[in-house]
Amino acid sequence: MTLDELNAASAAQFTAALGAVFENAPWVAAAAASRRPFDTVAALHEAMTDAVRATSPDELTEFLRGHPELAARNVAMGAHSVAEQAALGLDRMARDREAIFGGLNAAYAGRFGFPFIICVRRRTRASILAEFERRSLQCEDAERATALHEIGLITRLRLVDLVDGPGKPVAAGKLSTHVLDTASGRPAAGMAVELFEIDGDAAIKLAGAVTNADGRAEALLHEGGPLPIGCYELRFHVGPFYAGRDDGEPPFLGVVPVRFGIAEAEGNYHVPLLVSPGAYTTYRGS
């Protein structure tokens, strides 16, 4: 669907096309229809957000209540929410964590009167849990503002997916790595590198790659969407790379883990390794 098509469509067609972007609230799209034409996707999103802001406090509470609980079973939710929660595995968590979410959901709803709303595409599961705990303790005004901000993030990503056109809001982060063999002063080619998501004591493998002639691990590159906020670990298989040097067994450096946090989902994270058999340096590059 292009922005031009949306600008040219009837109000009913427009509302049908975008009615699901804001959860259980097709009236948001209907209100934005009257403000056409839009020059950019960002302007379209701004108009929809304006419609939410124009509601009365009671209407706003009703709107917030229209969102599904997080990680809940047997709850009606829109197709967008179903897909987003499933991508993160929130529909198939271990029983103990499911219980934690259940307890948080109940306490949150009891305190604020609406479900906990968060843009799940911008966070790892561990980070969602930490944020759930933090936000449960906020004062009510701050929490309503945070919930609206998250709805803005959620719907911006949905619009970017749905609509082609100029002026798409930037919604992509970038993660990359690079390995230099400082013993030779050359890129380290042919080194295995893995990327893990860290969730407490668990490490969940996300991707694996082998560095190319320029020392880059292209297949690990994350591009095209937000970087989920959370903790990660790169593991560089340095031992096999330097094998045959007779440095004793085990070598000083075998697997080199580099653990780092991502706090900016739309940021640029370059995490290189400068390595030799007896030392290494890593840093947040750019």
Add this chain to the structure above:
Amino acid sequence: MTLDELNAASAAQFTAALGAVFENAPWVAAAAASRRPFDTVAALHEAMTDAVRATSPDELTEFLRGHPELAARNVAMGAHSVAEQAALGLDRMARDREAIFGGLNAAYAGRFGFPFIICVRRRTRASILAEFERRSLQCEDAERATALHEIGLITRLRLVDLVDGPGKPVAAGKLSTHVLDTASGRPAAGMAVELFEIDGDAAIKLAGAVTNADGRAEALLHEGGPLPIGCYELRFHVGPFYAGRDDGEPPFLGVVPVRFGIAEAEGNYHVPLLVSPGAYTTYRGS
């Protein structure tokens, strides 16, 4: 017991005192008794080793057969061996690993005709297992030489424990760390550091400490015996050290794991961390 006392004792007293140093072989001590006096503990150990070397091939096989199986239940073994194996937890392994040792023991004995002998005080459990597998594939001559070399290492440590006197053979390695905060150019004081032994996917905590005013973690220092050959991980709690800088949540550096191998049980391993909020360097120092 001092070297002077051993030099002055009767042959029977001498043999009684040192008869258990070589497993099931009091004749080794008896042979050494006739070569007294000894100037150094090292010379005493050398004389005992000479007695083993002077045996015929068949006697040597018999001597090797006098050693207990590793990690075996219901096996008679000397008090030294009991204590050494227990210190490593070889008497209380998980069932699956016990089965692996059982299989290796059977295959090894079938091939070489005597039990697998290794100085368990110089290796981690994972390293013993790796060495067991490696040595099982050696040719017979090389393996008999390796077994005798390991007996030399075992008995040297036992003598050092038993006898006070000049010329003790060096049998100690050293492990230390040091944290510098390069953002301030000062030692990083008050940072929590932990030391783990790495055994496959498991990390077994060995020690924890907090860096002092000079950035050193004294309580992590290993001194006084061999460093068990194997894989280790230091974990530096960098996140809390830099807390309050508003670098986003989670910070780029939270827990910094530094994984390294120790191949020289009597070596000096200094593994420092040069750290700032956006980078770190680690290396094998001296």
Add this chain to the structure above:
Amino acid sequence: MTLDELNAASAAQFTAALGAVFENAPWVAAAAASRRPFDTVAALHEAMTDAVRATSPDELTEFLRGHPELAARNVAMGAHSVAEQAALGLDRMARDREAIFGGLNAAYAGRFGFPFIICVRRRTRASILAEFERRSLQCEDAERATALHEIGLITRLRLVDLVDGPGKPVAAGKLSTHVLDTASGRPAAGMAVELFEIDGDAAIKLAGAVTNADGRAEALLHEGGPLPIGCYELRFHVGPFYAGRDDGEPPFLGVVPVRFGIAEAEGNYHVPLLVSPGAYTTYRGS
């Protein structure tokens, strides 16, 4: 001048256009004219080089003798050579160094029977001098081969300048830098950086720049020709960048010099600085 135009020109026009590429040897261009058309500039250069290779040993000596002495006064030389030597300042050296070149020229000509030939666009003055001394000691066969190789490098650069068209031989190196402030984990913006050529104890300033928002010093970038082989120094003005931190006077890091050699005139040299108030790391990147 385009390759198409050269392919379409008369033999006389072709020879007139390219006759000066090989020093005092318009017959080289004349010989290549008959092998037209050329698909690429590289093929044109190859054809000219073939013409030189096809000469007899005596003709080759004559050809080599047609080259001017290096850094000599009152010597007739082609316009290309005049410009190339002047760019390096070989026409206005200090008297003492002029005397050194004079001595080397005389000894070289006495030994080999032709002048010392080197591609001056690919080296610094200090590197030319070092190479002059090294080559003066080579055996005659090796030195004739080196002289011909250098003529290939000289004429390739001249052709690349003269002729537009597909398939230009690669003749560019790249030098760049990048500064990261690891204390903040961000690029270091606004830091002054200078580039010097090192000639013995002297440092000749080549360029100065201030890092941009991404920590890059664009104005220092060398692009578009060979990197002269030689020694260089980047000077990073770290002191003012961290001023106001009350680290004492003078600060631990004021001017950070990074001295490095370039051995590959067509190579890619990325020489970054990872810096904090108490430490820095530099390396050959890619």
Add this chain to the structure above:
Amino acid sequence: MTLDELNAASAAQFTAALGAVFENAPWVAAAAASRRPFDTVAALHEAMTDAVRATSPDELTEFLRGHPELAARNVAMGAHSVAEQAALGLDRMARDREAIFGGLNAAYAGRFGFPFIICVRRRTRASILAEFERRSLQCEDAERATALHEIGLITRLRLVDLVDGPGKPVAAGKLSTHVLDTASGRPAAGMAVELFEIDGDAAIKLAGAVTNADGRAEALLHEGGPLPIGCYELRFHVGPFYAGRDDGEPPFLGVVPVRFGIAEAEGNYHVPLLVSPGAYTTYRGS
């Protein structure tokens, strides 16, 4: 001379022995004589300093006027001052710098009414000049306080030299280096290292050494007195250390200069180099 001897001496002997410690002011020693006995050298120094503090503003001005001008010719000064200024070469400066000092001396005396007083043993010449310029602009109260503070530093060092006994005030700084070859994970033995004092564009060689088996350059170690505040450069001859690796000519790393400032004359400066053929790291260690 020991503290015990001074405690037992007559007042006249005591004053004769220490009368020259405070410039042209034997009355300072005379006043301290009556407060004997002293338990520590520090207490003796404190008593002498008290005598200065007890003077009236006019007497204090007179006392300050009793000090010699810095770097002045044909000026009467005590033997201590002669030796201290000569050690720094302040008696044999180039004419242009002598003129700068002359101008500063005249301006300073005109403004404050007494000569510029500074502890020359705690600074390099360049640092004295920078401090002279800075202090010339201070307000009068701050400058009188600074002058008295410097007199405390000067006399403390003189007392430490003259008197043996317990409780000597700490007056020593330490400078050391260490080179690790991270390509091998071992100390870099046999590498030449030089230490220079930086004075504007000039580098004055202070010492040279070759690293020992532990990678340390003992002969460069500064121990036993204050580290003169100022700028320094270590030069590590990395090129010859890695010679024979065929990394091209010149190698990426030849001479590695590490330039650093010393702001704490009694501080501990450990400036190591972690180096491999393609990278290095340096930092302020401890």
